[in-house]
Amino acid sequence: MTPAHSRLLIVTAVAAEADAVRAGVDPAAVEVAAVGVGPAAAAAGTARLLALAEAAGRPYRGVVSAGIAGGFPGRAPVGATVLAARTIAADLGAESPDGFIGVAELGFGTSVLHADPDLFEALSRALPDAIAGDILTLATVTGTAGTAAALQARHPAAVAEAMEGYGVASAAQTAAVPFAELRTISNPIGPRDRAAWRLGEAFAALTAAARAACG
Numbered sequence: 650m651t652p653a654h655s656r657l658l659i660v661t662a663v664a665a666e667a668d669a670v671r672a673g674v675d676p677a678a679v680e681v682a683a684v685g686v687g688p689a690a691a692a693a694g695t696a697r698l699l700a701l702a703e704a705a706g707r708p709y710r711g712v713v714s715a716g717i718a719g720g721f722p723g724r725a726p727v728g729a730t731v732l733a734a735r736t737i738a739a740d741l742g743a744e745s746p747d748g749f750i751g752v753a754e755l756g757f758g759t760s761v762l763h764a765d766p767d768l769f770e771a772l773s774r775a776l777p778d779a780i781a782g783d784i785l786t787l788a789t790v791t792g793t794a795g796t797a798a799a800l801q802a803r804h805p806a807a808v809a810e811a812m813e814g815y816g817v818a819s820a821a822q823t824a825a826v827p828f829a830e831l832r833t834i835s836n837p838i839g840p841r842d843r844a845a846w847r848l849g850e851a852f853a854a855l856t857a858a859a860r861a862a863c864g
């Protein structure tokens with residue numbers, strides 16, 4: 650049996666994502682929790698779970714931000730699995746007449762958090778078909794071709810965007826717990842077309858990825 654202190658925490662935004670992950674993992678080795686949509690809910694919910702586990706003397710061995718995501722066209726198609734080398738808060742900064750100024754340039758820390766190298770390596774080995782690259786975190790789902798193009802230009806290594814990774818990563822960093830982000834693509838990033846989101850395909854891919862990584 651897996652000792653309680655070596656369990657992995659997988660954090661999703663919504664219950665449907667948590668159910669898809671749970672369908673693939675060994676519950677003795679992995680705890681799955683849905684903590685809400687967006688970086689603030691993700692950071693608050695993850696920080697609470699990490700602190701409770703630590704206070705009980707059973708810290709998690711790692712935390713993974715998992716769920717569905719938008720894929721940048723030509724980089725991550727619908728149904729693909731993506732793995733973050735870096736998780737980037739793409740809208741953390743300031744607008745100016747000359748364009749977006751990132752938080753690092755403003756002198757207030759960093760918008761870039763790296764995946765833990767060992768956790769990233771283990772997930773990459775378990776998921777050889779996963780597309781590795783940067784995953785952007787945004788509080789607003791991209792819904793125009795203009796915003797998609799601007800994000801791609803600012804983040805040439807980005808493969809996908811979602812809404813929670815940077816929040817989960819921030820909580821993990823504060824607690825000194827290894828972090829990774831794993832997502833499956835439900836929709837292309839670009840002009841909003843909610844009817845075109847392939848939720849079933851993305852959830853099935855999420856279950857398969859969870860099973861391959863932690864089953």
Ligand SMILES: O=C(O)c1cccc(C(=O)CC[C@H]2O[C@@H](n3cnc4c(=O)[nH]cnc43)[C@H](O)[C@@H]2O)c1
Nearest residue numbers: 662663686687717718719790791810811812813843
């Ligand atoms: O229909 C909407 O516009 C909408 C707005 C907020 C959340 C949702 C969800 O379905 C929540 C699930 C989760 O999905 C991630 N996601 C999926 N595709 C994208 C995307 O293109 N851009 C950003 N995030 C995406 C996100 O992490 C949500 O929490 C639907």
